[in-house]
């Protein structure tokens with residue numbers, strides 16, 4: 001068991017990659033707090049984890065609200081006695097997030113509030129709990145678009161993920177000597193509910209697939225396994241880095257035929 005004795009808090013864990021990671025982390029021995037703004041499907045996930053012999057609990061929290069994030073961290077510490085893994089995974093991709101000129105201020109604010117401010121708030125309230133627990137690992141979810149421009153514009157999303165990556169580096173340096181590691185996880189396009197609409201359109205699907213050398217979209221399990229490594233002590237020398245798990249997108253100038 002790679003996370004035995006650890007308490008892991010995962011935001012946005014009611015669905016998508018967060019939920020897959022919650023199940024995997026629990027199977028690897030962590031006590032898991034599933035935090036999400038939505039409760040949909042959570043009861044079933046908790047039952048599944050518990051009947052497999054794991055331990056997990058739900059905390060309702062909107063990561064863009066300071067008081068809710070503070071309460072979420074307090075819940076983890078009170079329920080499971082500490083915090084060792086903080087996985088800031090919650091994020092949105094808004095259908096009206098487009099070009100620089102067309103995107104409205106309201107969409108910009110909403111995307112930045114959840115995707116960037118939400119990660120900062122997670123760190124702001126989570127770091128004291130990690131220190132109190134003797135140190136730990138922070139995993140902040142960015143994206144491959146933190147490293148290169150998206151071919152189809154999504155200005156707020158791209159800016160938010162670039163912010164997550166640079167903020168993570170700074171946090172890593174700030175806390176490197178206090179037992180906290182912080183890394184950004186940069187997935188390529190993964191088949192989760194976040195991209196479901198977009199990928200259900202054959203043209204938009206093909207438009208993106210052409211950029212992926214490996215020739216397919218990723219699965220949530222493939223990202224959860226990378227997160228598991230970052231969460232565990234196996235990655236003990238890794239901090240301030242971007243772990244890119246993208247099927248080769250960022251390595252390619254042109255993709256093979």
Ligand SMILES: NC(=O)c1ccc[n+]([C@@H]2O[C@H](COP(=O)([O-])OP(=O)(O)OC[C@H]3O[C@@H](n4cnc5c(N)ncnc54)[C@H](O)[C@@H]3O)[C@@H](O)[C@H]2O)c1
Nearest residue numbers: 012015016017037062063090091143187189190192193194
């Ligand atoms: N799917 C992809 O292709 C892809 C690629 C790169 C990065 N990412 C990032 O990975 C992370 C997870 O994405 P996913 O594909 O699993 O998404 P998803 O939409 O399947 O799941 C996201 C979860 O976050 C929750 N959430 C949304 N707003 C929230 C808020 N304000 N507070 C708390 N929870 C909230 C949702 O309820 C949902 O359960 C996101 O940060 C996303 O930007 C996704």
